[in-house]
Amino acid sequence: MNRICKRMLAAVTALALTGGAASGIVLAAGMGNMGGMGGMKMGPMPKHLPKPGKPIHYTVARPLIKYSNSEGMLMGHGKHKSVMFMGHNIHMVIIAVEPGSPDQTFEIHKLVDPKLTVPAGANITLTILNMDYGPGMIHGVIIGKAQPPYKTVVPVPVPGQIAEIPLTMPRTAKSIKKSNYYFGTTTFKAPGTPGTYYYLCQMPGHAKAGMYGKFVVTP
Numbered sequence: 490m491n492r493i494c495k496r497m498l499a500a501v502t503a504l505a506l507t508g509g510a511a512s513g514i515v516l517a518a519g520m521g522n523m524g525g526m527g528g529m530k531m532g533p534m535p536k537h538l539p540k541p542g543k544p545i546h547y548t549v550a551r552p553l554i555k556y557s558n559s560e561g562m563l564m565g566h567g568k569h570k571s572v573m574f575m576g577h578n579i580h581m582v583i584i585a586v587e588p589g590s591p592d593q594t595f596e597i598h599k600l601v602d603p604k605l606t607v608p609a610g611a612n613i614t615l616t617i618l619n620m621d622y623g624p625g626m627i628h629g630v631i632i633g634k635a636q637p638p639y640k641t642v643v644p645v646p647v648p649g650q651i652a653e654i655p656l657t658m659p660r661t662a663k664s665i666k667k668s669n670y671y672f673g674t675t676t677f678k679a680p681g682t683p684g685t686y687y688y689l690c691q692m693p694g695h696a697k698a699g700m701y702g703k704f705v706v707t708p
């Protein structure tokens with residue numbers, strides 16, 4: 490729980506409730522990139538999801554969670570683990586505060602704030618699923634050149650911004666299985682030249698508290 494004033498919370502709540510930037514998303518991109526790659530398994534992606542902004546039940550969210558924990562190739566060891574995405578069409582599902590994870594973090598493959606790598610020029614569909622619980626546990630994601638350390642309020646768009654998913658609300662019930670979940674999706678093209686970017690949460694205080702990771706565009 491981070492300390493933010495009620496007025497700010499009300500403002501970002503209103504912002505969050507305006508919903509995702511995209512509508513009628515077909516979440517079918519990014520399949521099949523890893524065929525034949527050693528030991529990699531991809532979870533089945535739900536082909537259709539409701540419009541972002543409307544919560545989905547756990548039974549609908551579960552395939553997304555599974556996908557988040559299986560898509561991309563785990564690289565490196567220990568603290569230097571990263572998730573490498575390959576191919577021209579990539580779908581990545583990032584979870585905001587998967588239950589059991591530290592506050593104000595992102596998870597992919599159950600790694601906390603891992604480095605993500607994508608090939609230059611790839612078409613990327615990015616989905617965020619907010620699994621956090623409690624007032625103020627609102628999360629979104631922005632990808633750009635802004636580097637840590639971050640101030641409490643990160644002005645958006647950030648320098649070199651390439652993607653944004655508006656803030657999403659926390660889950661609706663304490664019970665993980667009985668809960669509904671908010672998510673958001675965006676599509677963007679990875680820059681055509683290699684470079685280091687960062688993904689971060691735009692909710693005031695979160696990036697400052699560590700809710701960010703490296704997003705590296707590789708040749």
Ligand SMILES: [Cu+2]
Binds near residue numbers: 593628695696
């Ligand atoms: Cu956040």
